[in-house]
Amino acid sequence: MKIILIGGHGTIGKTIAAALAPRHEVIIAGRNSGDIRVDITSEESVEKMFRELKTVDACICTAGTGYYGDFAAMRQQHMLPGIQGKLMGQVNLVLIGKDYLAEGGSFTLTSGVASQLPAKNGTCVAMINGAVNSFVLGASQELKRDQRINVVSPGLVEDSGERYGALFPGYNLVPMQRVVNAYLLSVEGAVNGRIIEAHF
Template sequence: MRILIIGGQGTIGKKVAAALSPRHDIIIAGRYSGEARVDITSATAIESLFKKLQTVDACICTAGTGYYGDFDTMTEEHMNNGVRGKLLGQVNIVLIGKDYLTEGGSFTLTSGIASEQPARNGTCVAMINGAIDSFVLGAAQELKKDKRINAVSPGLVEDSLERYGHLFPGYNAVPMQRVVNGYVLSVEGAVNGKIIKVWP
């Protein structure tokens, strides 16, 4: 398969790419690195990426994050980057990319454990992850030509523990291989409309 991985140079994306590359043709895209460049906050940039590639058999997105901060002082402005990027960016990848995805192809989005187990100061991320999960459930009913869509919902991965562990006191980290397996299941398996939870 020809697989596009948006965010393929990130902590999770590069491990997913390494797992899939022995069996598939991998195209890495990112804002600042990769074979192709794309800013997922821009629908125009997403359209340009797919036009350049013409067709893909699978699209994985591991890009995007959200705001962590005090709820009492959180504003719309704080939330905008995450909403425009991780949420609407992934939504637009599907809405635009569905016309370039081959018959029987798949989308794999990334949400996260915060949708059900939000950390302190993580209300924005909880909202974004929950919305992604709901979008996947709805879109799975609407995609045509046997196209599939799933979301991988990782917990705190071991590879991110040093950088982000302070935001998740008491959380048990998830081995990266378990997270990678979630993406492999979504791409190479037959599941559709699933939130693949990779939690402790």
């Protein structure tokens, strides 16, 4: 398969790329690095990326984050970058990419455990992750030509535990292989319209 992976140089993305590369053509896309450049907050940039690719069999996105901060002081300006990035950026990939995705192809988006168990000061991220999940549930009913869409909801992976563990007290660290397997299930399997949980 010809697979475009947005965010392929991140902690999770680079491990997914390594797992898929022996069997597939994996093209890494990112804002500042990769085989091809894309800004997922820009419809024009997403369209340009897909036009250059012409067609793909699978599109995976592991890019995007959201605001962590004091709820009492949080305002729209804090939330918008995450909404425009992790939420609408991934939505852009599907709304535009569906016209370039091959028959029987798949989208795999990324949300996170915060949709169910928000960390302290993580209300914005919880909202964004929940919205991504809901978008996938709806979009799976609308895609044509046997195209599929799923979302992987990772927990705090072991590889990030040292850097971020203090922000998420009580979260069990998830083996990276379990997270990667969730993406493989979405891309190489047959599931559709699933929130594939890779936590706990």
